[in-house]
Amino acid sequence: MNHRNRLELRKFVAPEFVCGQGALDLAGRYAHNLGMRHLLLVTDPGVRAVGWAEAVGESLTEAGVSFTIYDSVSPNPRAGEVMAGAEVYWSEGCNGIVAVGGGSPMDCAKGIGIVSVSGRDILSFEGVDRVPLPPPPLICVPTTAGTSADISQFAIIGDEEGRRKVAIISKALVPDVSLLDPEPLTTMPRDLTVDSGIDALTHAIEAYVSNASSPITDLHALESIRLTSKAMPAVLENPDDLNLRFSTLLASLHAGLAFSNASVGAVHAMAHALGGVYDLAHGRCNALLLEYVIEANYEAASIRYDRIGAILGQGQDEWMSPAGVVAAFRRSLGISGTLSTLGVTRDMIPALAERAYVDPCLATNPRDLSREEIEEIYERAL
């Protein structure tokens, strides 16, 4: 599937973004210019506690834009939280949304935007191109470097009843503006830095080997892998170094631009299934699946995987397979263990494989994987 004609059609969509120190102070100006009078500021309790929501709020107030804070968002945002947020959006008479935080508040904000114009249940938008009306303007201020929800056309929402993660994919979900400021990253705890860093790396790798990759997404994917391989280990040593934090932010931005257009693959399909059943950290699931998916996919995109291995494994003495390089890299960041460590049990594998098999992310995986092959990958990652 990867050997497609290079003249095949490709598209590249990106939001307006501003990156650099002080970017978040532009929130007020953008909100005002996008015609927001009273907006919903979607965040989570953790981000509020370290003051970034308030910092964005100050910028809004300065620009004369009022806001209502909605922070009932859990680490994996749930459909119920989206619907409750939409209620607040209506009752407070909002006409725009600002998301401050990691992937959870940003995905929740996207969901609230969709519901606010349609009034329908968020889960009814599951799938690709199912959002008929453009949601209200959305400004993202990411406080992690990895999910790229501030760049991407994806929103992943948890269906509590079905214990699954629902992917909503639509160009209408690409935010209007992303304000990429390195400063909020300095308050990330180590685990979050690692998990989001690995998420970004997974985005870049999956986009690069995607059967929908393009010369433009390749540029971003490779640059992202390069930045991650250098900045990630260093930022763990110097978490307050703004330059290093900025590198991880750029790595995430590049990965986002790549995967929002080339999409991702089996790692994400399988991580979504895990996240739905076990409510696990998304980045951690990616980290524990990535090397096994690379092994399974390798033949379908060997040249590209070798290139990834070469970038990530720079400076290593002996030759290692790309899967081996990736495994060593995650261990170097302190991610050890297997899926079993996270509590995944063998009896759940068929159900997990069933869910992963129907995940839209599988459509751009370089290899057409069968249900059984997916089960096998889970088995090995266990």
Added chain:
Amino acid sequence: MSEHSDPRLAREALREKIIGLGETSLHKSYYPELQSRLAELERFRALLDQTYDAIFLIQAKGGRVVDFNATAQRYLGYSREELLSRSFEDLVCPEQRSDFLDYARRRHRSPAESGETYRVSLLTRDGRDIPMEVAFRSVTFGDDRYIVAIARDITERIRIERDLRIKESAFESSINGILIADLERAVTYANPSFAEMFGYSGPEALRGMNLESFFVDPSVAEEIVRDLLQNRPVILEVEGLRRDESSFHIEVSGSAVQNETGQPFCIMLIVMDITERIRLDNLKRESYAQLGKNIEQFAVIGDHIRNPLQVIVGCAEMIDDPLAEKILEQAGLIDRFIAELDRGWVESANVRNFLRKHGEDVELPERRPIGLSRLMDEDT
């Protein structure tokens, strides 16, 4: 077969959309939705412009007109800019302005009941007043409060009301009794003359009474209604029945009132008290009869005089006496007086004929008068 029956094809279709090549895989744009909302608004605007009512949107604070429909412009004749530069108060005719401001202040404190309207004349650009009935409602858009004024031209209604008042006054002041009843013969209206004529305290006392109550012969009421409903005109003289059960002569004329589709929905009776007229008629009849008798007597007396006069003339002609000339001369004078009486009789006969033609029944004896001159000529 749908493409989704083959998982491979389904996945391929999904892939097309994920990478942005689907039919609707478009970057967010508000333009199409904006266009359709604008079209919707324009359509609604066109609707508003077609109403009979003039609609104004007024800023609650300051009273400035901020929007209006085309009807408002048509009525008042101002350009858009002129209307937008005015407060609603400027549009009220000067004589009513202070009353209007009092009302506005009152309404500012306690909002109008639904359905409440205020009558005020609005000033057109060329200085005319149009009487309007205006409903004021308070609405809020965002942080701003506005007043929606829906004004209806009531020129025609005022004219109709005036006409109605004139007609009502004609009914009320008519010396004829006027009665309106529904098709079940129940009274819905009676004028004061009718009440007085039939001995009731006032028109209200008659409402709901049956038509039968006003006739000595109750079946008359039914006949009248039947004839009217069959489109036959009704004019008749009958005996009316007063409240105190006494009777009197009345002339009743009636008509059925029809609705827009030509169906009768009520009947109207005009009643005249004709007691006096009948008394006068009787008196007249008696007078004419006496007159006739007298005229006849004159004729008989004339004849009675002529007979002896003829004898006198005959005798005078036979005698040879100078006095005979004198006698004949005097007899001629008497004959002329009788001829004058005859002429009077002929004139009376003409009057009699005239009266007979016009319905007065005066009997006069047939008479062919015989002139004395003719008698005398026959003999000469």
